[in-house]
Amino acid sequence: MTERVALITGISRRVGIGAAVARRLAAGGHRLLLTGLPSYDDDQPYGGDPDGVAAIMAELGGRHHYSSADLSDPTAPAALVRAAVDRYGQVDTLVAVHTYSTSNTFGGLDAAEIDRHLIVNVRATILLIEAFAAAHTAGAGRVVLFSSGQRLGPMTGELPYAVSKAAVENLTQQLGTLLMARGITINCINPGPTDTGWASPADLAASAHLFPAGKWGTPDDAARLVDWLCSADASWITGQVIDSEGGFNRYG
Numbered sequence: 001m002t003e004r005v006a007l008i009t010g011i012s013r014r015v016g017i018g019a020a021v022a023r024r025l026a027a028g029g030h031r032l033l034l035t036g037l038p039s040y041d042d043d044q045p046y047g048g049d050p051d052g053v054a055a056i057m058a059e060l061g062g063r064h065h066y067s068s069a070d071l072s073d074p075t076a077p078a079a080l081v082r083a084a085v086d087r088y089g090q091v092d093t094l095v096a097v098h099t100y101s102t103s104n105t106f107g108g109l110d111a112a113e114i115d116r117h118l119i120v121n122v123r124a125t126i127l128l129i130e131a132f133a134a135a136h137t138a139g140a141g142r143v144v145l146f147s148s149g150q151r152l153g154p155m156t157g158e159l160p161y162a163v164s165k166a167a168v169e170n171l172t173q174q175l176g177t178l179l180m181a182r183g184i185t186i187n188c189i190n191p192g193p194t195d196t197g198w199a200s201p202a203d204l205a206a207s208a209h210l211f212p213a214g215k216w217g218t219p220d221d222a223a224r225l226v227d228w229l230c231s232a233d234a235s236w237i238t239g240q241v242i243d244s245e246g247g248f249n250r251y252g
Contacts, residue, residue, distance in 0.1 A: 003029055003031070004029065004030050004031070004092040004093060004139075005030065005031050005032075005033070005084055005088040005089075005090050005091045005092050005093070006025050006030040006031070006032050006033070006091075006092065006093035006094070006095060006230070007032075007033045007035070007080060007081060007084045007091055007093070007094050007095070007128075007132070008021055008022055008025070008032060008033075008034050008035070008095045008097060009035050009036065009069075009071070009080070009095070009096050009097055009098040009128070010035075010036055010096070010097030010098035010099060011034045011035065011036040011053070011056065011066070011097070012036035012037065012038040012040070012041050012048065012049065012052050012053060013041055013048065013049040013052045013196070013197065014049055014051075014052050014055055014056055015049070015195075015196050015197045015219065016097070016196050016197075016219060017097050017146070017191065017194060017196060017219045017222045017223065018034075018036065018095075018097040018098075019052075019056050019219065020218075020219035020220045020222065020223035021095050021097060021219075021222070021223045021226045021227075022034055022056065022060060022064075023059070023060070023220075023223065024220070024223040024224065024226065024227040025093070025095070025226070025227060025230065026060050026061075026063075026064065028227060028230075028231075030092075030093065030230075031063055031064060031088050032060065032063075032064040032065070033064070033065050033066075033067065033080070033083060033084040033087060033088070033091075034056070034057075034064065034065070034066045034067075035066065035067050035068065035069045035080055035098075036053070036066075036068065036069075036098070037068060037069065037070055037071070037098075038052060038053060038068065040100070044198070045198075046197055046198040053066055053068075065083075065087055067080065067083055071098055071119075071120050071124035071128075072116065072119050072120055072124070074123070074127065076124065077124055077127035077128040077130075077131050078127065078131040080128070080131075081094075081128065081131035081132050081134075081135050082131075082135070084135075085135050090135075090136075090137070090138075091132060091135050091136060092136065092139060092140070092141060092142065093141070093142045093143075093144075093230050094128060094129065094132045094142070094143045094144070095143075095144045095226055095230075096125050096128055096129075096143075096144070096145050096146065097146055098120065098121075098124070099120070099121055099146070099161075099165075100116055100117050100119075100120035100121055100161070100164075101117070101158055101161040102117075102158070102160075102161070103157055103158060104157075104158065104159055104160050104161075105156065105157055105159065106156065106159055109159065109160070113160060114160045117160035117161055117163075117164040118160070118163075118164050118167075120164075121161070121164035121165060121167070121168060122164050122167045122168065122171070125145060125168060125171065126171065129143055129171075129175065129179075129186070132184075133179060133182060133184060136182070136183075136184060139183070140183060140184075140185075140232065140235060141179070141182070141183055141184030141185070142184070142185055142229065142230040142234075143175075143179065143184060143185065143186040143187070144186075144187055144188070144189060144226050144229050144230065145168050145171070145172055145186070145187070145188040145189070146165075146168070146188065146189055146190075146191070146222075147165040147166070147168050147169045147188050147189070147190045147241065148161075148162070148165050148190060149190040149192060149243060149245065149250075150162045150163075150165050150166040150169070151166070151169065151241070152190075152243065152250065153250045153251070168188060169188055169190075169241045172186055172187060172188040172239060172240070172241055173239050173241070175239070176238045176239020176240070177238075177239065179238070180238050180239075185229070185234065185235065185237060185238035186238055186239065187229050187234075187237060187238060187239070187240045187241075187242060188240070188241045188242065189222060189225055189226065189229075189241075189242050189244055190241060190242065190243045190244065190245065191217055191221065191222040191225075191244055191245070192216075192217050192243070192244065192245030192246060192248045193207070193210075193211075193216045193217060193245075193248060194216060194217040194218065194219060194221070194222060195215075195216040195217065195218060195219075196219055199216070204216055209252070210248055210249050210250065210252055211246055211247060211248055211249075212246065212247040213246055213247070217244075217245070217246050217248075221244065221246070222244065225242065225244050
């Protein structure tokens with residue numbers, strides 16, 4: 001499955017899952033159209049990566065392209081798929097790593113923030129998949145989404161985020177049969193707590209005992225699973241939500 005084309009969303013930081021996925025798929029022969037919104041990460045408490053996009057593209061080499069996009073724009077998903085087809089002539093793989101997440105607790109919920117979570121995490125994902133399925137005309141198609149294990153325990157401090165990602169898991173199951181009839185598999189990964197630079201060293205150390213390996217997951221742990229799901233070996237797997245958490249015991 002070489003010389004395939006992948007559209008990967010949610011890329012702006014070198015330590016992120018999206019960047020790790022890009023490295024894996026590029027190494028396996030995919031040509032990549034990458035997208036993200038660096039300004040979103042810039043505004044987060046953990047901060048953005050000033051050299052992120054430029055450094056990622058330099059590392060990957062000149063066969064790939066990056067296009068910044070705000071997925072709250074309803075036209076952005078179709079435009080990204082069209083850009084991949086216009087540039088490479090096809091699109092075979094969609095990996096949606098993008099997310100919107102802010103702290104919103106019950107009793108202090110903000111309507112605009114609820115809408116933003118649903119728009120970016122749910123609406124944009126649905127529109128991306130629809131545009132991808134329409135553009136994918138031949139061969140084995142692959143769609144990989146991401147959630148955060150909302151089925152396995154509450155996330156009361158990020159209620160709109162948790163609900164939106166639960167919708168992504170359900171979307172995976174809803175589309176499993178429909179897309180398989182078109183030669184496209186769709187699966188969703190829950191990578192568990194992953195060290196992408198947002199947690200402090202003290203937080204990482206304090207929670208290490210919750211993992212049998214004594215450490216959080218790495219972005220490449222998630223990327224290896226994406227790589228396999230996008231391979232020919234995973235052609236019979238679809239409509240699944242896969243918990244790849246390294247034995248994480250969320251209840252300690």
